[in-house]
Amino acid sequence: MIPFAVKRWVYYSYQKGRERMFGCIFCQIASHEKPAKILYEDEQCLAIQDLHPRAPVHLLLIPRKHVTSLNDKLEGDESLLGHMLVIAARMAREKGIDGTGYRTVINTNAEAGQTVFHLHIHVMGGRVMKWPPG
Numbered sequence: 001m002i003p004f005a006v007k008r009w010v011y012y013s014y015q016k017g018r019e020r021m022f023g024c025i026f027c028q029i030a031s032h033e034k035p036a037k038i039l040y041e042d043e044q045c046l047a048i049q050d051l052h053p054r055a056p057v058h059l060l061l062i063p064r065k066h067v068t069s070l071n072d073k074l075e076g077d078e079s080l081l082g083h084m085l086v087i088a089a090r091m092a093r094e095k096g097i098d099g100t101g102y103r104t105v106i107n108t109n110a111e112a113g114q115t116v117f118h119l120h121i122h123v124m125g126g127r128v129m130k131w132p133p134g
Contacts, residue, residue: 026066056126059123071108088123
């Protein structure tokens with residue numbers, strides 16, 4: 001049996017190598033180099049439809065600036081993070097899930113479920129969410 005620490009190292013190495021070879025997929029979407037169903041965009045961030053939805057409404061908010069995760073030094077980016085949360089609430093209203101409830105999620109690193117290493121906020125709703133989530 002392979003120890004979890006070894007699996008984690010292999011996974012991180014794979015992700016970093018893939019990003020080095022092909023570039024960050026969210027950066028490419030933000031610059032319109034790759035296609036995505038864009039639901040909202042402004043000079044700071046954009047909202048796209050998740051390709052693998054986990055709820056009837058599942059979108060991603062992505063900053064245009066490349067930030068790997070919440071572990072990055074974010075001093076000076078407080079307004080960006082606040083702006084993204086305001087847009088998350090706006091998108092929930094537009095999708096009609098603000099009244100019944102919705103979940104916002106930021107996964108940080110592989111053990112928490114982060115698979116694309118560019119900060120993003122999941123906005124999910126349209127069904128009953130269970131707790132704990134994972």
